[in-house]
Amino acid sequence: MINYLSFFIIGAAIGSFLNVISLRYKPGKKLFSEDVIAGRSHCPHCRKILKWYELVPVFSFIIQKGKCRHCKHKLSWQYPLIETLSGLIFIFIPISLGVPIFAPQSIIWILIFFIFILISLIDFRHYIIPDQLNFSLAILGLFLISIKEKTRTFGMFEGSFLGHYSGLFGLRDNIWINHFFAALLGMIFFGLIIILSRGRAMGWGDFKLVGPLGFIFGWPDILMIVFLSFIIGSVFVAPLLIKGVKKMKDVVPFGPFLIIASSLTFFFGYQIINSYFSLFGV
Numbered sequence: 001m002i003n004y005l006s007f008f009i010i011g012a013a014i015g016s017f018l019n020v021i022s023l024r025y026k027p028g029k030k031l032f033s034e035d036v037i038a039g040r041s042h043c044p045h046c047r048k049i050l051k052w053y054e055l056v057p058v059f060s061f062i063i064q065k066g067k068c069r070h071c072k073h074k075l076s077w078q079y080p081l082i083e084t085l086s087g088l089i090f091i092f093i094p095i096s097l098g099v100p101i102f103a104p105q106s107i108i109w110i111l112i113f114f115i116f117i118l119i120s121l122i123d124f125r126h127y128i129i130p131d132q133l134n135f136s137l138a139i140l141g142l143f144l145i146s147i148k149e150k151t152r153t154f155g156m157f158e159g160s161f162l163g164h165y166s167g168l169f170g171l172r173d174n175i176w177i178n179h180f181f182a183a184l185l186g187m188i189f190f191g192l193i194i195i196l197s198r199g200r201a202m203g204w205g206d207f208k209l210v211g212p213l214g215f216i217f218g219w220p221d222i223l224m225i226v227f228l229s230f231i232i233g234s235v236f237v238a239p240l241l242i243k244g245v246k247k248m249k250d251v252v253p254f255g256p257f258l259i260i261a262s263s264l265t266f267f268f269g270y271q272i273i274n275s276y277f278s279l280f281g282v
């Protein structure tokens with residue numbers, strides 16, 4: 001119990017750092033530059049520099065009732081939300097993988113999920129996904145594949161979040177071919193949609209994101225991710241279209257939908273495909 005609490009606190013502290021990066025980032029700026037990462041935190045409204053006790057993840061927000069102590073300006077719900085989410089990532093990723101938190105797979109997946117959060121926040125705010133983040137995902141994918149190859153956790157019925165169902169989709173002789181194929185397939189599919197819709201359905205940032213996702217998750221997991229992202233996308237966008245808040249030509253960032261779909265596949269991939277197949281009595 002005490003372990004979980006300390007993991008949560010570490011995760012939440014990283015989450016508050018992710019908040020800062022996403023808020024200071026501006027398109028065209030280097031993501032990991034000094035003025036994005038360094039510098040002390042201040043209230044976005046009155047710009048007063050915050051003391052350490054105003055920066056305790058989640059707790060400061062609750063104690064200050066979501067307001068700045070100095071100017072009483074309301075603070076964004078993004079702060080406690082992302083901090084809580086990051087804390088939970090630290091606890092639930094090792095549990096879901098069934099390995100200790102300090103196992104290489106755990107650490108890589110935790111890093112992947114932190115990048116997921118950054119991508120969602122930045123894409124949601126600026127309609128852009130920094131290349132550095134997509135590139136970092138690809139590098140983490142490389143590590144992940146090497147580990148899976150070394151630990152022999154890839155095979156006919158393993159090495160996929162879809163469990164034994166992965167065997168139905170083939171391509172399970174070689175992990176590298178499998179993961180490269182998944183990346184290529186995702187990029188071809190998204191590339192076609194972008195070209196055919198003339199960039200109205202999604203942008204090249206999404207194209208550059210789906211490649212690393214395919215590389216990380218492999219085949220057939222990428223199939224579920226793409227499928228789910230379109231379902232989630234239409235669930236979110238349909239009410240906006242009906243209410244007339246957005247017109248189809250308005251940009252809706254697709255990155256967060258891909259990220260939610262990837263997270264669902266990571267945590268519930270097997271349950272999702274299992275209930276899909278039992279729906280048809282297979």
Ligand SMILES: [Zn+2]
Nearest residue numbers: 043046068071
């Ligand atoms: Zn203030």
